[in-house]
Amino acid sequence: MKRLLFIAGLLSLLFAISLYLFLPTWVENKTVEIPYGTPTLKIFEKLEREGIVRSALSLIVIHVLRKEKLEAGEYEFNGHVTPFGVYEKLSKGLHKLHRVVVMEGSDIYDIAELLEKKGICRKEDFLRFATDESVPRSYGLSTPTMEGFLMPDTYLFSKNTHPLRVIDTMYRNFLKKTLGLRKLAAEKGLSLEEWVNVASMIEKETFWEEEKPLIAAVIYNRLRRKMKLQIDPTVIYALKRNGMWKGKLSKKDLSINDPYNTYLYFGLPPTPICNPGISSLRAALNPSPVNYLYFVVDPKTRKHLFSSTYAQHRRNVNRLRR
Structure with a gap:
């Protein structure tokens, strides 16, 4: 009889402990950040410290039973919160x-x-x-x-x-x-990498929609003629990736020995130089049917003057300097 009473008492105690552990807690608008790479046990301990659960042990028990992957992130808790609800939120990645x-x-x-x-x-x-x-x-x-x-x-x-x-x-x-545009690029014989590379230079050269097909034409025309592209944004990219960009391009910068410097190296840069938008990606597939090889920007309007010969280009440059 004593043994039965002891077992009953022990079970009652375990039930009371488990009931306490799994009782909901009241949380008032609390946000908890879980950095990626945080060990599971550390996550549970942090939630206990923050008052989200009564004890980390409740979450450990649930985790032993469910063995789900928990996601890092920023989580919001408000109102009555149960250990099961907390575990569900972390396993489903229901973050802020x-x-x-x-x-x-x-x-x-x-x-x-x-x-x-x-x-x-x-x-x-x-x-x-x-x-x-x-x-x-x-x-x-x-x-x-x-x-x-x-x-x-x-x-x-x-x-x-x-x-x-x-x-x-x-x-x-x-x-x-880019589903439709990628199909068009393949039809035109352009690799994905070449197409995006050209589009990235168009994107950095102009924000005027009507100029983008013209910039595209200049790039393709110069590539066909085996001319250096000599595009300033490629130099800026070279400086940025070397931690040397100071916000303004100088004449000295144009001589930086870097494969992205299209003043020194022929062909396309090793990778795109930015992440272009749809209009630049479209322009890279639809260059204007012109024979332009040069352009120079008007600092007042930010628009470009285009030319087919170097002599015309020099006249445009001199005109803008007046």
């Missing part, structure tokens, strides 16, 4: 989302700064993955970085999102929005 606007013409360095500013991921982590050759290779791309293939758009990301997830989201958006 933040709006991130990637502008047309942004390069990976701009995007890295933006993501860090928004708390999505660290700048150096994003750049490490965006410039890791294995990442574009995993998508079947013949390019050493993801530059050019991160679609400019408005995104919703949680804080502490893994950089690979950010890259994957942007690249899949690129594939979705």
Whole structure:
């Protein structure tokens, strides 16, 4: 009889403990950040410290039973919160989302700064993955970085999102929005990498829609004639990737010995120099039927003057200097 009473008492105690552990807690508008790479036990301990659950043990028990992958991110809790509800939220990745606007013409360095500013991921982590050759290779791309293939758009990301997830989201958006254009590029005999490369230079050279097919024509005409492209934004990109960009291009900068410097090296730069928008991608497939080889920008209007000969080009330059 004593043994039965002891067992009954023990079971009652265990039931009381489990009831306590799994009782809901009242949480008032609390946000908890879980950085990516945080060990599971540390996540549970943090949730206990923050008062989201009564004990980390409740979440450990649930995890032993369910063994689901928990996602990093920023989570909001409010009202009555149960350990099961907390575990469900983390396993399904139901995080608080933040709006991130990637502008047309942004390069990976701009995007890295933006993501860090928004708390999505660290700048150096994003750049490490965006410039890791294995990442574009995993998508079947013949390019050493993801530059050019991160679609400019408005995104919703949680804080502490893994950089690979950010890259994957942007690249899949690129594939979705360029389906028809990619088919056209293939029909014209352009590889995906060549097409996006040309589009990126168009994007950085002008924001005037009507000029984009003209810039495209100049690029293709110079490539056909085996002329150096001599495009200033490629030099700016060379400076940025070497940590030398100071915000203004000088004559000395044009001599930087870098494969992206199209004043020194023939052909296309090694990769695109930014992530172009749809209008620049379209222009790269529809160059104007002109024989222009040169252009110079009017600093007052930001529009370009185009010419077919070097003599005409010099006259345009001198005219703008007056």
